[in-house]
Amino acid sequence: MKTALKLLLFTLLVTGFYTYIGQMVPQTEVHPPKTRELRADMTQDELIEAGQEIVGGKGTCLGCHTIGADKPGRFPDLGGVGARAGSRKPGLTDVEYLAESLYDPNAFIVEGYSPGMPQISKSPIGLTDPEILAVIAYLQSLGGEPSVTLQTHLKQARAPK
Amino acid sequence: MLALAVLAFLTPGPVRAEAPPLMKQSDCLACHQPDRKVVGPSFTDIAGRYGTADIPKLVQKVKQGGAGNWGALAMSPHPDLKDADLGAMIGWILTAHAPGANPAKGPDVIAGTKPGQEAPAYRNFPVIGSRVAIWIVAQLHLMFAAFVLAVPMFAFIIELIGYRTKDERYDHLAHEFTKLLSTSFSFTASLGVLLSFLLIFLYPKLMSYMTAIFGWTFLPYVLLFFAETVFLYSYYYGWGKFHPKVHLLLGLGLNITGMGILFIADSWLTFMNSPNGVTESGELVNRWAAVHNFTWMPINVHRIIANIAFGGSIAGAYAAFKFLDAKTDEERAHYDWMGYIGNFIAISGLLPLPFAGYWLGKEIYAYSQNMGMTLMGGAFSWLFIIQAVLIGTLFLAVNYYLWLGMERIEGAERFRKFIKYLLGGVTVCFLVWATPHSLVATVEESRKMGGAHHPALGVLGVMSAKNTAVNILILTTYVSFLLYRRGNKKATVPWAKTGDRIEFLIFASSAIFVIFLGVLGYFVEAKVRIRLSVPQVAAVLFAMISVTVIDIFMFRKAEITGEIRWGKIPRRAQYALFLIAITFTWIMGLMGYVRAGIRQHWHVYGVMRDESINAFTPTLGFAAKVVSVTVLLFFGFLAIIFWLTGLTTSADWKPRKDGQA
């Protein structure tokens, strides 16, 4: 009985210590991403803002991409992408190029990088077509003139459910 | 708790007047329900706020629609309804649902209990909430299952050793391990039943989806479970009653069925992490692909190895308790030996475990970059600092037990002088492994550092340094074991000196190689750096295997310079054994949390969203508390099991007589 009590005390001490270690690290609670309502009557600026929100939140783009960093990380830097999107791939306009990069990321790989970006139009990220339009508007705004609206039709867009 | 919840659920409520027919023809019920808030407020809530005097006002309200009284969602206008009809309907709502309204006829049913009606997606568990309830029960079930799967594996191997070497001690030990099984087996099954009840009750929607995908695996699962039960009890009660070969065959059957059960159960949970064989919207395309998903095999392998290590450590803890409680030297000798074997099994599982974990991590990355990022770089990156503290403690305790174990070996004193260097190595590796990349610092401190990264210490916070530390840690532990093994032996082969030198050379060169690659990691790009861990691991494995081979040949005909005095080990060594078991259990809890946690707000990753109030990922501090509660519950149950096992004091194991068939 004495042994059992000693071991009980020992167990309590050790688990207590590990619980304490658990409290010592930074505590963050991760909440599911909020979806922003995309309305047809949004202004261009609101659409860009929504796109920026998606890039930083639901789209999880900034986990890998940087915007205007000193040195590029594992994926291309997106700073000024709006200016060069039109000339990346011959025959594609900037909107077409960005749409292809979002719907089918491995169709064209920027020189010096490896493929690896997931199809963000599919689960688990699962951006909807309007959300992708908002992202394109935001990307265009990085160094270029945004031209897409929610009415723009992309050939990759899926039929409404 | 469950019984109470079921009781509350089944208790009939008051009865109430039937709704006027108009009510059913109009669209009210699309948004309003008697007792439940759906889109609009429930009738009970409405009746609680308004009286019959408010009817004219409410009639106008329904006709015009609008928002603001109950929430932001607007009610659509209903201009086509007649005032008189509306008045009757509202009157019914107010009177039939008023607090204390005298029910007229028919029982008041509880929402979601009509047969054939769709079940609610979630139900709530009182006080601690559904998620924590499932979390604790699932984790407990898993721990017991791990123990129940692991023990037959080494009981079988130990029995086989006993059979081959004709050493009765091994047979006795295998029997003692198996003795722990039968009660644990019932506990595991009970917890499994509790878990499935809870899941079906609390997460009906998820469970009906999982049943749709995996329904066909339930029958083989149940059959295997029956088979396992038969094998287990015939193996345990048939000890010494069958021919040894038949008995061993029973043990093998027990292991195979147990493994089958593990594989089937793993397919369910790995499907939730990395679904396969289903379309984007979750419809089943290929049954086998759903089972054979990305992380299925890695989890199977990782769990088998971890189970062995865990089972060994729990058996070691049992022996430690028995040793501390022992009255005679004979008992002490026996349990010292049992603890030693348990610890040996734990180390054998522990050393390859990081490699299996590495494979699992790689598969997670291959399955989904997002999930990999969440695991290593995102919310969970701090979890690995906690894990480092735990595993560092584990390695310290394992080495400490080996050093103290030398006390029981005559002649091992000559190795004591090496302890400090081994300890130094383990400690430095531990420190490196536990160093976070960005440090927690107050404003004043980060002012002095010039940011969250320390210029000197930041170097230790990255992958290269950690991989190197783990490899050196494994190597050091292996050296401790080697010294222990040599404790009472003196090599007699003529090349003994050369052999020593070669072994030393192998250790030194592989350590230097590992460190060199670790340092090189800072100077090459990420792509190359990730691949460097493979040669590191290879060097450590090469060193361990080649040294073992040399050592076996060198000490084959070694002179025995002293005897091993089982039982002559300090009592504090038994606490080290106990610490290993607690730490192992805690790590299992932590890893269970991260495995389920990386799904984040998904039930089935990318297919089925968690839409309950528990969709968020809790903080590490909260997870640590839940893990601790689970660990304490586990040890509590374990104490009951050990106590029950101890009740059968009758000598149920007898030395086998020769020729017994």
Place this chain on the structure above:
Amino acid sequence: MNFWVVVPMVLALIGLRFLKPGILLWLAAWWGGCFIFLRFGILPPLPSSIIGLFMAILTAALALYGTADADKLSAIGKSLRAFLMERRFAPWLWGSLVVIPLLVGFNAYRQATSEAVAPATGRTIHPAPPSEITFRGKKIDILKASNPFRELEGKDKAAFAGHVAGGRAIYYKNCVFCHGDNMEGDGLYSHGLDPQPANFADPTTIAMLQESYLFWRIAKGGPGLPEESAPWASAMPAWEATLGEDEIWDVILFLYSFTGRKPRAQERAE
């Protein structure tokens, strides 16, 4: 590393070794040595969270060392008994009975008198700039913009000096209160701010950045910082309300000229 602490400490440990100290003293010396090394020996100093973690591990390791074999444990027991019982250690024993409570008391005093400190948070040092900002209705491309007066440095020394002087006046009217006389981020107000104002004398701040980046940070201030990795909690005002475009470029010239740093050159992306 702070050699003024580390070298004497190592020498002291080596010296102690020659005196053949008892195991207890030796462990205590190691413990103290580790602590002094972590606390005072490393520059810049380590945060206390990490010192706590390391010391916990080291304490455990030293405890294991002292108990890892029977001889050491009995030696520890013997020295401990001797320390408590024998007359020759009496002064030491009494001394420790006085010193330990004093140390505890001092620690309590220090904690009670120290000011409340904001909880620690992790943050990114260089926020990512937008590619373009709207400055008083005018679009400015942060990726491409360069300081219009920078070219005067080679062409027209007098005009350049004029712009730097203008920047100086602006700095001492507006910036000095937080960023300090020597631009070390230690101005009068800096003690009330978290994060502290940028230290321009530090080679890892403005010397690593392009002038257009500084323009963005000055014009848009704390409110203009990006969403990601929030909260920034920067107290930097958005100076576009007070300063004109030319004035901001002037003050940027002054920042570099005063600290003697060179801005990072504009590099063409591709």
